[in-house]
Amino acid sequence: MSRIGKKPVDLPSGVTASVSGQTIEVKGPKGVRTFTATDDVDLKVEDNAINVVPRGKSKRARQQWGMSRTQVANLVTGVTTGFTKELEINGVGYRAQVQGKVLKLALGYSHDVEFDIPEGVTITATKPTELKVEGIDQQVVGQVAANIREWRKPEPYKGKGIKYKDEFIFRKEGKKK
Incomplete structure (x- = not known):
């Protein structure tokens, strides 16, 4: 049952x-x-x-x-109510901004990453280092957030990258002399 x-x-x-x-x-x-x-x-x-x-x-x-x-x-x-995923961007010079239907991400590459926002999803950059992905379809919202995070996953040494707001990054200790 x-x-x-x-x-x-x-x-x-x-x-x-x-x-x-x-x-x-x-x-x-x-x-x-x-x-x-x-x-x-x-x-x-x-x-x-x-x-x-x-x-x-x-x-x-x-x-x-x-x-x-x-x-x-x-x-x-x-x-x-809709569904929401919040992303946090950590790193020196890493930032995001929304221009029309395009999300521009500066993630330390030689060029800015341009991510086309799909239909039915709204992305807002509340701060240059915070993103909010909203929509009425839970699967699409989660997939868009995962695609954005894929551009620069958080690394365990300094924590640089794009992570979910509630995600915990297990930190590692660097090399010793």
Whole structure:
């Protein structure tokens, strides 16, 4: 029995959901998101909540039950509050700035790195050394943040590079004489 799957996903005020076949569409103040569930589960909207029910007792149906419920919950969270990833840039001369739909990163290379901001994601540079990636799709927000971090991962000796705000960098001691 799935503990997560049993819980209904509550719809806050201002959010509507409609089911057609195996596809659910959630509309909210931040936008519209859809999810297509597998044939192993049923999606039902009733009493201002979305219920996910497995079809049968097979192992695959039970696996899809919890996963589908979590995906639906992420749709509701995305259209109400959205998702955010915060990045920190450490290093002398390392900085970022947003110019239109392009993020310019100075990361110690001979040239500035220009990162095109994808559709559905907004990036703001609150300070030259802090970035905030926001959007309604959790997967896209996380992937964009990971792609930005990939340009200069934090190194363990001085901690220079791009890291997540809540990430801990295990520091190493340098060479001894």
